[in-house]
Amino acid sequence: MKNKTIKTAESVTEGHPDKLCDSIADAVLDACLRNDPNARVACEVMATAGKIIVAGEITVNKMPDIPSIVCRTVWKAGYGSDYEIEVLTHEQSPDIMNAVNKNSLLGAGDQGIVYGYACDETDLYLPLPVLLAHRLTRMLTYARRMGTIPELKPDGKSQVSIEYENGVPKRITAVVLSAQHEASANLDRLKIKLMQLVVRPALQIFPPDRETEIYINPSGRFVQGGFEADTGLTGRKLMVDTYGGLAPHGGGALSGKDATKIDRSGTYMARYIAKNIVTAGLAEECTVSLAYVIGKADPIAVTVDTHDTGKYGDKILEEIIPKVFDLTPAGIINLLNLSYPIYAAACNYGHFTHDEMPWEQTKHTNQLWKACWMTETGSVS
Secondary structure, rough: OOOEEEEEEEEEEOOHHHHHHHHHHHHHHHHHHHOOOOHHHHHHHEOOEEEEEEEEEOOOOOOOHHHHHHHHHHHHHHHOOOOOOEEEEEEOOOHHHHHHHHOOOOOOOEEEEEEEEOOOOOOOOOOOOHHHHHHHHHHHHHHHHHHHOOOEEEEEEEEEEEEEOOOOOEEEEEEEEEEEEEOOHHHHHHHHHHHHHHHHHHHOOOOOOOOOOEEOOOEEEEEOHHHHHEEOOOOOOHHHOOOOOOOOOOOOOOOOOOOOHHHHHHHHHHHHHHHHHHHOOOOEEEEEEEEEOOOOOOOEEEEOOOOOOOOOHHHHHHHHHHHOOOHHHHHHHHHHHOOOOHHHOOOOOOOOOOOOOHHHHOHHHHHHHHHHHHHOOOOOO
């Protein structure tokens, strides 16, 4: 009997209100890091019709011009900049700062449980529904920016459902694409263009079949979008940012946080470890979990689940990971170069689809193999 399941993931464009708030928060973070690589930033953004509020804790040598950053980011996403901007920031709590800075290893900026995941299902080592959902929104934005579908406006989202048999993707069962458009757009013609210029190219690596249900702008008109339609808030697209809900998530948001916040740096490190394990051929699928305590440098727990696909036991991987990797905040920051202004570039279309980012590199595959072999055989280097 075949074991059939359906897995679904979604994505949003950079013009989606929540994602635009993430983009603003990360643009502020990058600006702070350009002025001060040791900046401490916890930036939150809320936006609604006519108003954008930037709040949080920022300690930096030179405060950037936040209103200008907001205007540039909103304009870059495809909107006008006719918004009232309010900035409500203060410095990081001295209690937290003392806990983080008490030694050279840096203590974690908060308690937290973070997860990293990788699988050999796609070239990006992500589940296929996640990859295809992001391809759809990327293609949607490309069609708008290049003018191939001039009726398009910045807001949009996608969803892809795939049927699996015995863990292997077999067919797309459903596709949803919602695209904001000009009021004057002919909806029937727009749907044809979206099918031809967005859906088909985006899904060419795993095409739909005749039975696939394809919903393009299923609500009908989608004229009002962005902050005019929905209030945006940082940290509300956690599944879009990571693994589409197809792997565990610790609950902490990524955007707007400097790398001493383990929600961010630990999530990137866990992804780096999981991806290196899979690319090394040590497992076909891997979930890594790290748990931290505020003010303490080393994680209090490291767990691994290779989902019965590992070459070695999960306990061996759990034993060797702290030996191969420096899992302190300072060690993570140094390995992944997280003191640099790289965050806005990774904010959209999933943080793990950007193969140029340091947490997507695979430089530890040989070390992992060697450590596993030595641990299993009891060898000494």
